Amino acid sequence: MATETENATATEFPDIAEMSYEEARAELIEVVKGLENPEAPLEDTMKLWDRGEALAGHCQQILDAAQAKLEARQVG
Structure with a gap:
């Protein structure tokens, strides 16, 4: 289920959804x-x-x- 933040990201900033963690973090800085x-x-x-x-x-x-x-791998 998508959260309010995820929905806002998808509509306001669709480019962010395609970013890797590293790309998003660098831009956040x-x-x-x-x-x-x-x-x-x-x-x-x-x-x-x-x-x-x-x-x-x-x-x-x-x-x-x-x-x-990671948690799923620890359980399995």
Whole structure:
């Protein structure tokens, strides 16, 4: 079942769904740097925040799937 974050990612940022963990994490680091810019316009900051949340959610989804695989192998 897709979560609200996953649905937002798919509709707002369809490119994120195709990213590897490493690609999404690297972009997330850049997003954080952008958010640290005190001179960035509020609208740009809000867009960055939304993309950052989508990237973080995608990374978490990949990590959760990897953990589930590891746990399944330990049981089996």
